[in-house]
Amino acid sequence: MGLRWQDWPNGVLSRLRDGCAIPAHPLALNARREMDARRQKALSRYYLAAGAGGLAVGVHTTQFAIRDVGLFEPVLRIAAEAAAEGGQPVVLVAGAIGRTDQAVREARLARALGYHAVLLSLAAWKGAGEDEIIAHCRAVAEEMPLVGFYLQPAVGGLPLPASFWKRFCGIDNVVAIKIAPFNRYATLDVLRGVAEAGAAGRVTLYTGNDDHIVGDLLTPFAIRAPGCEAPLRILGGLLGHWSVWTRAAVGLHARCRGAAATPGLLALDAQVTEMNAVVFDVANGFHGVIAGCHEVLRRQGLLEGTWCLDPKEGLSPGQAELISAAALRYPDLTDDDFVRANLNTWLS
Template structure:
């Protein structure tokens, strides 16, 4: 699988595609019973997302298990595996590479991802709790010389950190930054990011993507407005890059279509708000809210295991399902089958695994 597998996009083209509305699942890592990467299941997951109509995939992010970055050869193999499936399907889906580590590590990963055909880099903050905001900005600047970048506000309970408005202001100064994923699971901190963007000269160049899996619909329907220089500016999330959308991906595409239709009409139907509450119900089980998100990554894999797409929910690191979490997941699968693509997956799972 040597060589570039998809054509690079100019930043302005990438921005337009993101702004048009995107469902980008955070691609899981499928392991076998022995803890090795299950390449058959890994391909099947990518095929599922493409068949579901996802507009792109993010690989090497939290749902992919950050421990994957400890083995750069394996990371490259997983990146290229997804890229080869996209190329085989026509190469239209966006490929986002999750990057970790200090500046040198992140740049090295960005170069590998770019060679594999990835079009953007998500700047993950995992393991960077003690690093200064200045160092994070230096890393973003250096990565931006290799790939267009996406900022990322990751919640603290899964390895993120608090970031001030000055950080976001200076990040938006970088012309290589095309998007920001807001995933602090905190309305005040999400507001910090978007209000800072509204005040910035690049407010219309940087696309907001929700990563708040607990408030997906609310993020998508909510406009943020600010009068600046006598002109009213408006920003809203154009889509999402989400671990929750690694399951129920076809339903997510349909949900985004409903949201865009509602916002175009200027009225949010009650049924869409009902979908929002049902999705929170699903997310609570999958992300293991009862145990402060301890089982969020294996929870995603457990849904896929129960559906037959992967063989095990195990992870590279210490994360495991919490007691009773598998049963809760089975319950929400029965309660909300449409939100989890139950019929769609059951019909096509053998085809994707072939």
């Protein structure tokens, strides 16, 4: 029998529905491109100490190739162990990919390790019809609560219209959607689907649009649909960008959730996006997106290096210098002092 969101431990559901910061967890490797378990756990400890309300593990930022080298179960287990150390409710989200057999297997493993939901990537369904994809989602939802995932096409996602999101939200075990197409039109497709499904009270919206984080969190989306009277709000973020400078990200999220869209707060949208552009290597079509996150964490001492599982993945020429320049321009969006003060504890 699968897990339902109604069966979650006390505090987990409210943590998700109130909106929180959920970093997309990177993978700590050594120079031999093997997992460094000590630094892997240190990353989880860092995110939770920074105030993150959840961890997303086995997702794009963790590198999908962990499944090819036997690391999917170990990285999920390490994050779950770190979450258990604090004794506070932590929303544990595991990535699930592939066709139905694989995604169901991964959901079952995540459930066995104490995870609460799976972030369901649909990249393996390119060319499939909407009926097929919805049937796949229903099958995985029989195992675990789902967080929908609109992954941007530039890194493997596929276009998903409003009709898909309406049907997806009709699945009772859907609890949230990570909206990450990096496209305003496609973002509105998700919101339209949620509104028309009448699912706003059950399906919590999280931004994955690393290029528009503050704007997403501040905007009241007044989608006109039968029965949808109040504007929809994106309440949290499940973001690769929040895997770095996480303490500052948690503070930014709190400000966005607790304030009106003042000009000063709106101005941060461009600053955060500028920071994201250099970390995610937008100038080179996201080639150095994962290595860029690793580079920030390496400078802070959390990672030993920027190695990825694929030797062809790394920083683009000049990317490191761009990260340095952006961090100097916007030091208030970094958290180097916080990491410096706590690093030895997290690595112990």
